[in-house]
Amino acid sequence: MAEYWSTLDVDLHLAVDPASGRRVGLEQALREAIRDGRLAAGTRLPSTRTLAVELGLARGTVSAAYDQLVAEGHLVATRGSGTRVAELGGQSAGNPSAAAAGASATGEQARAARRLTHDLRPGTPDLSHFPRAAWLRAARRALNAAPNDAFGYGDPRGRVELRQALAEYLGRARGVRADPERIVIVSGAVQGLALLGQVLGGAVAMEDPYIPLFHKVVRSHGAQVVPLPVDDDGARVDLLRGPDYDGVDTAVVTPSHQYPIGSTLHPARRQALVEWAREGRRLVVEDDYDGEFRYDRQPVGALQGMAPERAVYLGTASKTLGPAIRLAWLVLPEHLVGPLTEAKRHADHQSEALGQLTLAEFIASHDYDRHIRAARLRYRRRRDLLAERLHTRAGRPAAGFALGGIAAGLHALVRLEPAGMTEAEVLKRAAEFDLDLEGLGDLWHTLPANTLASSAARPQGIVVGFGSPTEAAYPRALDALVRTLSWR
Numbered sequence: 001m002a003e004y005w006s007t008l009d010v011d012l013h014l015a016v017d018p019a020s021g022r023r024v025g026l027e028q029a030l031r032e033a034i035r036d037g038r039l040a041a042g043t044r045l046p047s048t049r050t051l052a053v054e055l056g057l058a059r060g061t062v063s064a065a066y067d068q069l070v071a072e073g074h075l076v077a078t079r080g081s082g083t084r085v086a087e088l089g090g091q092s093a094g095n096p097s098a099a100a101a102g103a104s105a106t107g108e109q110a111r112a113a114r115r116l117t118h119d120l121r122p123g124t125p126d127l128s129h130f131p132r133a134a135w136l137r138a139a140r141r142a143l144n145a146a147p148n149d150a151f152g153y154g155d156p157r158g159r160v161e162l163r164q165a166l167a168e169y170l171g172r173a174r175g176v177r178a179d180p181e182r183i184v185i186v187s188g189a190v191q192g193l194a195l196l197g198q199v200l201g202g203a204v205a206m207e208d209p210y211i212p213l214f215h216k217v218v219r220s221h222g223a224q225v226v227p228l229p230v231d232d233d234g235a236r237v238d239l240l241r242g243p244d245y246d247g248v249d250t251a252v253v254t255p256s257h258q259y260p261i262g263s264t265l266h267p268a269r270r271q272a273l274v275e276w277a278r279e280g281r282r283l284v285v286e287d288d289y290d291g292e293f294r295y296d297r298q299p300v301g302a303l304q305g306m307a308p309e310r311a312v313y314l315g316t317a318s319k320t321l322g323p324a325i326r327l328a329w330l331v332l333p334e335h336l337v338g339p340l341t342e343a344k345r346h347a348d349h350q351s352e353a354l355g356q357l358t359l360a361e362f363i364a365s366h367d368y369d370r371h372i373r374a375a376r377l378r379y380r381r382r383r384d385l386l387a388e389r390l391h392t393r394a395g396r397p398a399a400g401f402a403l404g405g406i407a408a409g410l411h412a413l414v415r416l417e418p419a420g421m422t423e424a425e426v427l428k429r430a431a432e433f434d435l436d437l438e439g440l441g442d443l444w445h446t447l448p449a450n451t452l453a454s455s456a457a458r459p460q461g462i463v464v465g466f467g468s469p470t471e472a473a474y475p476r477a478l479d480a481l482v483r484t485l486s487w488r
């Protein structure tokens, strides 16, 4: 039964489903309206009396629905000024486009469709902290200074201003041996991997678990993907010399902070990987997606610095600024510059120039460093709080929910013990608490049907993206997580 409700400043169409019962139906209809953005944060709702009359419901039914939504955090009741739609954070339950934009590289559409209130999915930084004012100033300066040719077809490698700024920054902050002539600007790490797959072909070892989309992208651009297991010391580099990796001449790894396990590549393995690459004139692709965010010590320098002729460094603005910037960079050995430049030209000629000029200005003015330093402090506090909450489990001593991996990045792995809840149970229960989480299960390389036995050996876990919510929404998201995990 669709009810029409027009007592607000704006008209609102509420579909109250009688099959769910009147109170529950009204709660659902309001929740939907808030999540869809039809009822924006701050909107004042009509009094319970008015709404009861409009909808033909008992006043107590409307009061009970309001109370429930206040308890969930969807509404805020203030004495004297009535009931309003709550601010639910920048991922904004009330803003569908923001919710969609928060979707990470995996399963975006399904997730956007679910739109749960609390978001601890990994994949994005806190988008409410995008440095709007400083970015705007950089854009203004960049546009004023841009030569006319900035608006024409340019070098497929990208704007020289950005390549110069990145070479300076990456050398200084990440220990990358970067020459602006050897940098190619791409539209996200995903395009960097696509172009590399196309240019390199052959067999490419890629960490497993990792981002399945990246495996698919490399495969669909002409390379064969061979999954490379990881453990608490990072990628199992030793296996590369075994028979399963015969013919593999490229390895894609996340040495600073394995995604999603969270380990760092052991120094002995870094050395072994570089030797493997040098001996066979092979290549290491280093996905340094969150290398700036290390909380317990100075970030480990890029592996590329150890062997610039045998390594490709792949960096991105997706974690430091936001995925919508769509800017990432490849620092290449000399022999790959030509082929990658041609591949980029064939893909889309060049990445969009005004964003590149703005980022160049943002980096050169050191606003990028300032932004990262502030973000590092914030995420470090969040990770500490997550560890503390999981340890004390709402005040009670914890049983086995330590965080895996090093203190770094924007995500942490919660391993699930075989005797406890399964991943599927945790995810189902999380949804009941309106909490969006990602299970490790989504991130394994898809195995052929005849290797199901080895999938049984895969550990279970939850990848918690503590970077995703706004500051205001984070404590409530943690509450939901603690409730989810406090089942047994």
Ligand SMILES: Cc1ncc(COP(=O)(O)O)c(C=O)c1O
Binding pocket: 104, 105, 123, 124, 187, 188, 189, 190, 191, 211, 254, 259, 287, 289, 316, 317, 318, 323, 327, 328
């Ligand atoms: C492991 C890893 N690499 C790279 C990226 C960045 O990808 P892109 O630059 O295409 O947004 C992500 C983002 O989710 C990631 O998790």
